[in-house]
Amino acid sequence: MKFLICLLALSFLNLMANSSRVSPHGLEHKQPKDFNIDIIKTVVVGQSGETDFKTVQAAIDSIPSGNNNWIKIHLKNGIYVEKIVIPIQKQKIIIQGNNPSEVIVQYNDAGQADSSGPIVVNAEYFVAINVTFKNSYNSRTSLVPHKEIKVAPSIVLMADKAWFYGCSFISVQDTLADFVGRHYFKNCYIEGAIDFIWGGGQSIYEKCVIYVKGVTKDESVKSGALMAGFITAQGRQSEQDTSGFVFKYCTIKGDGKAYLGRAYRDYSRVVFYATSMSNVIVPQGWDAWHYKGKEDKITFAEVNCTGEGANKQGRVEWDKNLSDRDIAPLVKTKTFISGDGWMTTLPSSLSSL
Numbered sequence: 001m002k003f004l005i006c007l008l009a010l011s012f013l014n015l016m017a018n019s020s021r022v023s024p025h026g027l028e029h030k031q032p033k034d035f036n037i038d039i040i041k042t043v044v045v046g047q048s049g050e051t052d053f054k055t056v057q058a059a060i061d062s063i064p065s066g067n068n069n070w071i072k073i074h075l076k077n078g079i080y081v082e083k084i085v086i087p088i089q090k091q092k093i094i095i096q097g098n099n100p101s102e103v104i105v106q107y108n109d110a111g112q113a114d115s116s117g118p119i120v121v122n123a124e125y126f127v128a129i130n131v132t133f134k135n136s137y138n139s140r141t142s143l144v145p146h147k148e149i150k151v152a153p154s155i156v157l158m159a160d161k162a163w164f165y166g167c168s169f170i171s172v173q174d175t176l177a178d179f180v181g182r183h184y185f186k187n188c189y190i191e192g193a194i195d196f197i198w199g200g201g202q203s204i205y206e207k208c209v210i211y212v213k214g215v216t217k218d219e220s221v222k223s224g225a226l227m228a229g230f231i232t233a234q235g236r237q238s239e240q241d242t243s244g245f246v247f248k249y250c251t252i253k254g255d256g257k258a259y260l261g262r263a264y265r266d267y268s269r270v271v272f273y274a275t276s277m278s279n280v281i282v283p284q285g286w287d288a289w290h291y292k293g294k295e296d297k298i299t300f301a302e303v304n305c306t307g308e309g310a311n312k313q314g315r316v317e318w319d320k321n322l323s324d325r326d327i328a329p330l331v332k333t334k335t336f337i338s339g340d341g342w343m344t345t346l347p348s349s350l351s352s353l
């Protein structure tokens with residue numbers, strides 16, 4: 001009963017696993033011969049003054065299907081209340097703001113793990129820089145009563161090869177739907193309470209701030225004790241499945257309580273490396289959820305983390321002790337998410353970030 005909504009999301013992940021639309025991760029992708037690493041065009045979106053478009057979606061609509069050149073959509077400061085869809089045929093889009101606290105793409109919408117919220121990315125080679133993505137559905141109070149929480153993604157990632165810098169992702173449940181494909185996040189801020197980084201993605205989160213939002217057990221915020229949520233719910237499905245979430249040099253803090261993760265599939269894989277953790281992390285650290293008794297298949301590990309929340313006393317005894325040799329290929333961008341070199345084909349202006 002506790003997490004009925006999560007169960008619904010779980011059945012959805014089952015559907016996803018069988019979907020042919022899902023592009024395989026792996027090394028078979030080949031760059032087209034005319035691959036261009038420069039940004040060939042910038043369009044400006046803003047709600048006032050001289051701009052090319054008033055909405056983000058209008059700017060995306062202007063990009064031709066089959067696009068194979070980097071196009072930047074520059075967002076002027078403002079709050080964009082939109083429900084954006086990036087179609088599968090529109091690759092190489094960069095959405096950029098000057099400052100994530102001034103450029104906010106938001107929508108108030110819940111219930112659908114794959115389509116609620118302000119943006120769904122179906123195209124490969126998606127880049128976002130300095131933009132906040134927010135689902136405002138659950139943000140009524142500072143401490144959210146558990147009963148009112150619904151699945152409300154701030155972004156849904158359905159394609160391989162996405163790259164984020166300086167972005168904020170804000171919601172309470174299922175904030176960052178890192179469904180499928182290889183993704184990189186640097187200097188980002190991710191806020192939520194329940195399963196707020198989840199899915200079958202294969203991603204590195206570097207120098208990100210993870211904010212655990214407080215959720216109360218009862219309807220009454222005043223009398224409610226804090227309920228422990230879950231930062232991650234990763235859905236690796238087999239030994240061959242290359243997916244997993246790796247956090248390196250991150251900071252975990254907040255006003256709530258949370259487990260580092262719970263298993264969303266038999267082979268769930270989550271690694272925290274050199275990450276600072278405040279006392280928001282519960283002593284047990286991890287939860288096997290539906291996979292109790294099969295913990296040996298799960299890879300949950302913490303390597304060289306610091307802070308009160310990283311204290312291993314009280315941890316479940318089945319988390320993995322990874323050696324330096326085990327951990328090295330997981331924490332390196334080149335080996336874990338960019339074996340085919342896709343990250344070196346991003347516009348050169350991004351490499352200095």
Ligand SMILES: *[C@@H]1O[C@H](CO)[C@@H](O)[C@H](O)[C@H]1NC(C)=O
Nearest residue numbers: 097098099100101129130166
């Ligand atoms: C991103 O935003 C920060 C302010 O938060 C600013 O200092 C930085 O220059 C911005 N970077 C880019 C590439 O826009």
Ligand SMILES: *[C@@H]1O[C@H](CO)[C@@H](O)[C@H](O)[C@H]1NC(C)=O
Nearest residue numbers: 312316317318319320321322
């Ligand atoms: C990992 O190491 C700790 C401390 O040395 C030990 O208590 C724990 O049982 C080990 N875990 C596994 C799965 O071997």
Ligand SMILES: *[C@@H]1O[C@H](CO)[C@@H](O)[C@H](O)[C@H]1NC(C)=O
Nearest residue numbers: 274303304323324325327328
């Ligand atoms: C973790 O820290 C220990 C002690 O400082 C060090 O020997 C080890 O190489 C570190 N592991 C990694 C993977 O950085």
